[in-house]
Amino acid sequence: MIDRLRKRAVVFWREQHSALLVALLLTFAVATGFELVAWRRALATNDTIELLRTGHDIQIDADARSELLFARIAFLTKRDELDQSRGLLEALDRVGDTQTRARGHYLLANALLRVALAHIERSELEAAAPFVNLSKREYRRALQLDPEFWDAKYNFDVAARLVRDFPDFERTSGDELSADPKKLWTDIPGKPKGLP
Structure with missing residues (x-):
């Protein structure tokens, strides 16, 4: 029973490993993109706050x-x-x-x-x-x-x-x-x- 499951897992990996790796890579790429957007938004917010603090009239x-x-x-x-x-x-x-x-x-x-x-x-x-x-x-x-x-x-x-x-x-x-x-x-x- 265990050998049969192991063989099925090996066959599945051989057939699907490329698709699984691509899906994993896409997931990481999307997560990284979201983090970069949030990071850029935080930087822009901090820059605007600093400009307001130094006396620049910026509309919000x-x-x-x-x-x-x-x-x-x-x-x-x-x-x-x-x-x-x-x-x-x-x-x-x-x-x-x-x-x-x-x-x-x-x-x-x-x-x-x-x-x-x-x-x-x-x-x-x-x-x-x-x-x-x-x-x-x-x-x-x-x-x-x-x-x-x-x-x-x-x-x-x-x-x-x-x-x-x-x-x-x-x-x-x-x-x-x-x-x-x-x-x-x-x-x-x-x-x-x-x-x-």
Whole structure:
């Protein structure tokens, strides 16, 4: 029985070994082609990210890879182009992983807070109010995605203190805490009361 199976295997190999080797070679060639395409795409992505990082304005489609979307958001928020950043952030929310999405919301929140602080420096409190509230919303979204994101926690606290320091920023609805105008120290739960 074993000899018969061995003889059949030998006969099969003699008749089919060329076809099997060709099929194996084609399989390896196709797999190598796919790997080369993925490698080239990764190189192109890295080149585009580097160009964006060095200040070149390169347009990115909304269906691009999440790394490219994040790099473009970083480029735009650095230049305070908030509307374009929001559109790309929505696309990033659809395709990005949790960490990348949290970092994207954090970048937008920072840009919004920079605009608010610029208005405050010019004593334009009414113009600053919406930017402070929007930045808080974006920090909150970043913290929902990554609760351990310390920088977002810190900056959220800064934005929250702005609301307490300037009561005109208070909205009539929402989850904002009311503050006594004479109290400049925060009443956030878990924070010690007393001298700063």
